[in-house]
Amino acid sequence: MAWSPLKLWDEQTPQRKRRTECGSRDMNKVRRDLGGKKTWAYIQLLWYWLWFLFTCFFLSSFPCTQEMSRNFACRNVRICLGVVTFPVQVPFPFPLLFLQVIKCKAAVLWEANKPFSIEEVEVAPPKAHEVRIKILATGICRSDDHVVTGGLVMPFPIILGHEAAGVVESVGEGVTSLKPGDKVIPLFIPQCGECSACLSSKGNMCIKNDIGSAAGLMADGTSRFTCKGKPIHHFIGTSTFTEYTVVHDTAAVKIDSAAPPEKICLIGCGFSTGYGAALQTAKVEAGSTCAVFGLGGVGLSVIMGCKAAGASRIIAVDINSDKFAKAKELGATDCINPKDYKEPIHKVLIGMTGYGVDYSFEVIGRIETMVAALASCHYNYGVSVIVGVPPAAQNITFDPMLLFSGRTWKGSVFGGWKSKDSVPKLVADYMKKKFVLDPLITHTLPFSKINEGFDLLRAGKSIRSVLTF
Known part of the structure; x- marks a missing residue:
């Protein structure tokens, strides 16, 4: 077979190899007319170099084709110059049109x-302003279990999961903030940066979020x-109990590529919340007194936040x-079990603190403990925060005098962070060792053992179980 300065190392079918060989023989006369194989080598190299420049620079100068040129596939190519051979990547025109459906494993409920x-399952290519992500690690959260048990009503069949880290596999048309290869955390609270909620400094609930939606579908329905x-x-908007998922580009953010996915996946929900x-x-102040109801992964993270704020x-x-041992390890000064007392827990807390705590946090999602947490606050200026996901279709009853006297009752989703x-920044702080995540992770399991992870959660034997792929 005639020598060529550029050999493609893609896997070739026998038919393609025969075509290559025939094409080489048919060009022998042209090569002789051009001065031999060395001149022909230079011509071929020049051609591929011009094609490279055209793809990278000329196409990208036009807005209408920039996305196509930016997302062209790359073929592995080996360049031969004399006795020196080295691999490079040359872009070939295979734009977004040719993104394929991916078949992978997923935990379907x-x-x-x-x-x-x-x-x-089959995972379709991302559409406009969407991103397809390969999930590397995902945590099991109590909110997922609320769907399993019917406490949170969602349509079935469904792929749950919302606390994860992964790598962008492909992007749809119009995506400029992310590219294939970026390490990301999917966001169940997106941030479009354009709606009134995103533009306000007072909250973090982007209007485009899917929380509480009964649809369970992407933006196009x-x-x-x-x-x-x-x-x-x-x-x-996340669905991370799967090897691949698709999210809107406002619902994923690039993070430090060196961050360990099996750790920082908790920043996607539990820890940050x-x-x-x-x-x-709550904006806990230094020297204040706090009470945290519920010592799961989120509750322990509240304790870490109170300690970081300087609560006494x-x-x-x-x-x-x-x-209790883990709670004290992470910053709790006192631990109490309501079963050890005959009187209501809010009276126990008032007795321990005089007039009630400055801040209380309900991190369970039970109506009764929400009211108890409110009642345990200082009657005049106490702040109580609902962190646990409330049960669906249930109403809460309480004495309005609890608020009339001056208490404040607040809710918090994703810890109030603009995602x-x-x-x-939270990932960067973890990498700088400003806080720890390891104590929250009690089990690391292969994805295939997802049911075992939920059994541990329900039995109270785990704080956070992380599934790896």
Whole structure:
């Protein structure tokens, strides 16, 4: 076969190889006319160099084709110059039009109160302003279990999961903030940067968020997941219990590429939700007294936030005394179990503090403890924050005098953080060792053991279980 200065090392079919060989023989006369194989080599190199310049510079100068040129595929190529051979990548015109459906494993919940089923699903390519992400690690959150048990009503079948870290596999048309290869955290609270909520300094609930939506679909009203010929619903715009997922580009943010995914995935929900509830929502002051109801991963993160804010007394409340050692390790000064007292827990806390705590946090999601947390606050200026996801279709009843006297009752979603602005900073703080995540992770399991992870959660034997792929 005639020598060529450029050899493509893609896997070739026999038919393609025969075409290459025939093409080489047919060009022998042209090569002789051009002065031999050395001149022909220079011509070929010049051609590929010009094509490279055209793709990278000329096409990218036009707004209408910039996305296509930026997302062209690259072929592995080996350049031969004399006896020296070295690999390079040369762009070839395979634009977004040719992105393929990916088949992968996902944990599908077909109906409530049933185990997850590991299925092969089809994940469609990202559409305009969407990103397809390869999930590297995902945490099991109590909010996911609320869907399983029916406490949070969502359509079935569905792929749950919302606390994860991954790598961008491909992007849709119009995506400029992310590119393939970026390490990212999916965001169940997006940040479009344009709506009234994003532009306000008072909150973080982007109007484009999908929390509480009964649709379970992407913005165009369709799903990117298919299993056994049936569309599978998305969960709060993330759906991370799968090897690949598709999210809107406002619902993912680039993070430090060196950050360990099996650790920083907790910043996607649990840690940020609790830590921010203390620092962002309640704005705990130095020297204050705090009470935290519920010592799961989020509750322990609240304790970490209170400690970081300089609280002088942090009272941890839980009916599982086995969690007290971890709570004290992370900053709790007192730990109490309501089962050890005959009187209501809010009276116990008032008795411990005089007139009630400065700040209380309900991190369970139970109506009764929400009222108890409010009643445990200082009657005149106490602040109580609801952090746990409330049960669906339930009303709360309380004495309005609890608020009339001066207490403040607040809610907190994702710790009050503006997601795209704050998540990269939180990851950077973790990398600088400003806080720890390891104590929150009690189990690291392969993705196939997702049901075991939920069993540990329900039995109170885990704080955070992380699934790896």
